[in-house]
Amino acid sequence: MSVTIDITGLPQxxxxxxxxxxxxxxxALxxxxxxxxxxxLHAWTTxxxxxxxxxxxxRLHEADFMWRSTRSDILLPPRPRGTLAEELDDLDRMDDEKYVGSALEISCASHYTHGAPSPLVNERMRRRTLDLAAARGPRQVAFVERMLADPPGTRAWIRRLLEDCDEAFFADTWRRVGVQLAADARHKSELMRRKGLAEAVTAASAAMVLEEDEWGSRIVVDKLVQERTSAEGSGVTFLPTAFGWPHLVALHTPGWQPVVQYPVPTRDLGGPATTEAVKLRLEAVAHPLxxxxxxxxxxxxxxxxxxxxTHGITAPEVSRHLAVLKKAxxxxTQRRGRYVLHQLDVSVVARLGSDFLESVLR
Structure with a gap:
């Protein structure tokens, strides 16, 4: 399963x-x-x-459905700016219907691929938005009601909230991580220029590949969903993040420019396992024998x-089970003289829990 971004004919x-x-x-939120x-990030979050x-x-708790279980599209700008203020200015120029529909993304999960009408203009979506907010508590119902009743006032409230976060903790954090992210983006841009997009995409995340054939070109993001979008007429923006791991976020809203937010490389863990590899490993170790x-x-x-x-079974039975474990x-396996010895790769097994967690959170 994957999110596929069609880039056929798109200039580099x-x-x-x-x-x-x-x-x-x-x-960070x-x-x-x-x-x-x-x-x-335990030390930082605590x-x-x-x-x-x-x-x-x-106030953060009041609006946290915009970034808790899913990330509202308004938080993934397709045209990044140098400062938070400039990006918030761009948000201010977005029309109310698009802004509210994207901010209240809790209401359109099942309609995401085809595009959901804004709850500002569609009564059914309005009721759905309020029902889903109710499942998250009375404070969020009140917030959603306020946004639907007074979009300009609530948008101003959200901007002040983000500005207050910037003043309270993010400005200092951005001074530290922004340099690292800018360096990573420059490295990927140079890699794309010198060696091509395929190299840059794979360098950004082992969970992404560039596929090219007679039908066109596409960026494939390994996710536990099956979705498609097109970059025709717009482009693709890759946003490096220091706070994002293990999430690999792919914005694929119809009519929006595709955006991918990828975690910057870390030294303490290897590359991410594919969802298929995780599935094979879980199935392999689930058998009692x-x-x-x-x-x-x-x-x-x-x-x-x-x-x-040792286990009281035939050698062919052992070979069949070993084949499953090796495929996963x-x-x-290594040869010593006339014997072939098999051994568990403890480092891979030790990562199985984190690989599973990463695959479901990616």
Whole structure:
């Protein structure tokens, strides 16, 4: 499964890598709202949350459906600017229907691929928006009601909220991470210029590839959804993020320029496993006999005959189970003299939990 962005005929100059203060603020707010998604940021989320003034914390809670379970499209600008203020100015120029429909993305999840009418002009979407907000509590119902009744006033309230976050903690954070993100964007841009888009896309994330054939060109983002969009007439923007891991966000709203927010590389973990690899590994270790084989293989190298004798099964049965484990990348094999020894790749198994978490959060 994947999000596919059709870029057939799109000039390379319409594809850009650039940091965005607004997108990074959105990622930071998500990390504050869902710290369990971001164990690497534990120190930052704990310290920042503890330092928030109660009034600001309350306002963030009031509007957090814009970045908690999903990221509203308004937080992923297709044309990044140098400052948060400039990006907020661009948001101010967006018409009310588009802004409200995107801000209240909770209301259009099932309509996202085909485009949902704005709750400002469609009564059914208005009722749906209020019903979904009600599931998130009375404070968010009140906020949604206010946005539907007074879009200009609520938009001004949201801008003040983001500006207050900038003053309280984000400006200092951006001074530290903005340099890193700008350097990453320059590196990807140079890589695209020298070696082509395929190299730059793969360097941004191992969960993305460029596919080209006689039918055209497309960027494929490995996600647990199946969606398509086109960059025709617009372009594609890649936004590096320091706060985003493990999420790989792909904006594919009809009529919007596609935007991909990718986490910058980290040294402590390898590249992300594909969703297919995670599925194979979970299926491989779910079998009770293969679990018992893994117990032996975790302790050292064993031949097929030794495993058959230890577990009271035939050598062909062992070979079949080993083939499943090897296909999933969980077992390594090496020859010693006339024996072939199999051993569990403990480092891959140790990552299985985090790979699964990353695949469902990506």
């Amino acid at each position: 100059e319409r594809i850009s890598f650039c940091p965005s203060p607004l997108a990074e603020l959105g990622a 998500h990390a504050l709202a869902e710290p369990a998604h971001h164990p690497r 310290t920042t949350a503890a330092a928030l003034k109660p009034e600001l914390a309350d 293969r679990m018992r084989l893994c117990r032996s293989l975790a302790r050292g190298g064993y031949s097929t005959g030794e495993l058959a004798d 990348g969980l077992v390594t």
